Amino acid sequence: MALAKKVRLDQLKESQKGHASTYSTRYFKEKIPTYILPESSAPANAAYQLIKDEMNLDGTPALNLASFVTTWMEPEARQLIEENLHKNFIDHDEYPQTEVIHERLVNMIARLFNSPDECNSIGTSTVGSSEAIMLAALAHKWNWRKRREAEKKPINKPNIIMGADVQVVWEKYARYFDVEARIIPMEKDRLTINAHEVERHLDENTTCVVGILGTTFTGQADDFEGINDLLVRIKNEKGWDIPLHIDAASGGFISPFIEPDLKWDFRLPQVKSINTSGHKYGLVYPGVGWMIFREDVDFPKELIFNVNYLGGEMPTYTLNFSKGSTMVLAQYYNFIRLGFEGYKDIASNLMANARYLRDQLIGTERFESIGSLDHFPVVAFKLKDNKGYSVYDISEKLRENGWIVPAYTLPPNTQDIDVLRVVIKENFSRDMVDSFVKDSEVACEVLSGKKKIRPFPATDSHNKIHSHHVA
Numbered sequence: 001m002a003l004a005k006k007v008r009l010d011q012l013k014e015s016q017k018g019h020a021s022t023y024s025t026r027y028f029k030e031k032i033p034t035y036i037l038p039e040s041s042a043p044a045n046a047a048y049q050l051i052k053d054e055m056n057l058d059g060t061p062a063l064n065l066a067s068f069v070t071t072w073m074e075p076e077a078r079q080l081i082e083e084n085l086h087k088n089f090i091d092h093d094e095y096p097q098t099e100v101i102h103e104r105l106v107n108m109i110a111r112l113f114n115s116p117d118e119c120n121s122i123g124t125s126t127v128g129s130s131e132a133i134m135l136a137a138l139a140h141k142w143n144w145r146k147r148r149e150a151e152k153k154p155i156n157k158p159n160i161i162m163g164a165d166v167q168v169v170w171e172k173y174a175r176y177f178d179v180e181a182r183i184i185p186m187e188k189d190r191l192t193i194n195a196h197e198v199e200r201h202l203d204e205n206t207t208c209v210v211g212i213l214g215t216t217f218t219g220q221a222d223d224f225e226g227i228n229d230l231l232v233r234i235k236n237e238k239g240w241d242i243p244l245h246i247d248a249a250s251g252g253f254i255s256p257f258i259e260p261d262l263k264w265d266f267r268l269p270q271v272k273s274i275n276t277s278g279h280k281y282g283l284v285y286p287g288v289g290w291m292i293f294r295e296d297v298d299f300p301k302e303l304i305f306n307v308n309y310l311g312g313e314m315p316t317y318t319l320n321f322s323k324g325s326t327m328v329l330a331q332y333y334n335f336i337r338l339g340f341e342g343y344k345d346i347a348s349n350l351m352a353n354a355r356y357l358r359d360q361l362i363g364t365e366r367f368e369s370i371g372s373l374d375h376f377p378v379v380a381f382k383l384k385d386n387k388g389y390s391v392y393d394i395s396e397k398l399r400e401n402g403w404i405v406p407a408y409t410l411p412p413n414t415q416d417i418d419v420l421r422v423v424i425k426e427n428f429s430r431d432m433v434d435s436f437v438k439d440s441e442v443a444c445e446v447l448s449g450k451k452k453i454r455p456f457p458a459t460d461s462h463n464k465i466h467s468h469h470v471a
């Protein structure tokens with residue numbers, strides 16, 4: 001959430017200070033202030049209509065190709081969500097069945113991520129991957145510190161190793177929790193991290209190494225097996241037991257279904273914890289995420305708070321306290337409704353649509369794709385050569401058709417590469433791909449000056465319509 005600032009009322013234009021009556025005076029006659037709590041009440045239908053109208057200024061979720069987060073669920077899921085909106089997830093004693101379902105979900109996900117039979121895995125739902133990452137990384141820092149204290153060694157210089165391909169949450173974690181972020185830069189021919197690069201950065205103060213399944217920038221995967229083998233070797237040679245955490249925010253609900261042989265999860269012994277976003281390819285609306293630990297013994301007991309004032313004894317490991325139950329239940333709905341087979345069909349379809357989009361874009365001879373599309377339905381692409389306009393111009397032009405497509409630079413040391421990225425979600429069908437590619441081509445033609453934007457011809461010069469219509 002962007003931080004919101006207090007607005008200086010004396011610097012506002014009159015029109016910004018309040019909502020003028022809309023629909024003539026059908027709903028309300030007095031202005032409703034925008035930055036001060038209104039003195040009096042408004043009728044429910046007026047309040048509803050006012051906000052509903054404002055919401056039209058938002059983008060259309062179905063055309064939001066920027067976000068990984070689910071924009072569509074089935075009506076039955078919505079019904080379940082609506083029926084349970086008034087339940088606070090933290091009230092486990094009051095809503096015990098929600099807690100039972102939560103436990104089933106943690107079990108299902110731990111098994112999906114190949115928790116070995118002999119492991120007592122443990123986990124929790126979170127608001128999203130960011131909370132899950134903060135919690136998991138904090139637990140690893142805690143373990144590192146306990147080990148160092150037992151060895152009577154300094155504890156003032158913890159570090160965490162990550163690639164420059166990480167999502168912002170990892171740098172946030174490092175700053176919030178006072179850990180040095182050792183960031184491995186990217187190279188043009190290496191947009192992920194590997195064992196060689198990790199080895200150059202680690203030492204006895206390394207609390208954790210981060211691997212990413214489905215990078216935010218290009219949708220690629222780090223070299224998990226190589227990094228795992230490195231950490232096993234370091235453990236044997238030097239006695240440093242450095243955990244590998246896998247950030248599977250986006251890939252956690254794709255790879256198990258389409259690439260069951262890709263070893264990225266608890267099959268690798270140094271993988272001690274994993275996060276995933278239920279609200280990404282878990283196909284649930286925002287916000288639900290999951291944090292799973294391989295072994296309960298790896299989990300510092302001091303970080304678990306037992307709360308008893310809601311009745312019963314309740315162990316919690318969360319950054320927040322209250323939250324809605326609905327997205328946890330919606331996750332359960334998807335698991336029951338889709339099963340392994342359903343998720344597999346959807347993931348395969350997403351991959352096929354991603355490849356189709358990539359091929360169509362390459363076919364225009366204007367774009368080149370970045371990344372491999374081996375693991376993950378994200379298409380990152382750049383302009384083939386310097387055309388006198390940029391991906392930022394294209395992104396802005398596409399917005400006129402409603403498409404929301406982010407343009408950005410790749411992370412250090414590849415910042416000179418500017419890309420556009422499309423995240424393929426369930427609602428992005430083949431015919432939408434065709435429309436999108438066509439609109440991208442038109443955008444390029446307009447930007448290159450080959451196609452002109454001109455007004456409609458007007459017969460009466462006093463009555464010209466100034467329309468931005470693409471000829």
Ligand SMILES: Cc1ncc(COP(=O)(O)O)c(C=O)c1O
Pocket residue numbers: 068127128129130131166167169212214215216247249250277289
């Ligand atoms: C790789 C990766 N990690 C973490 C996150 C943060 O996830 P969330 O939005 O669920 O907090 C994202 C979000 O895009 C991501 O792509």
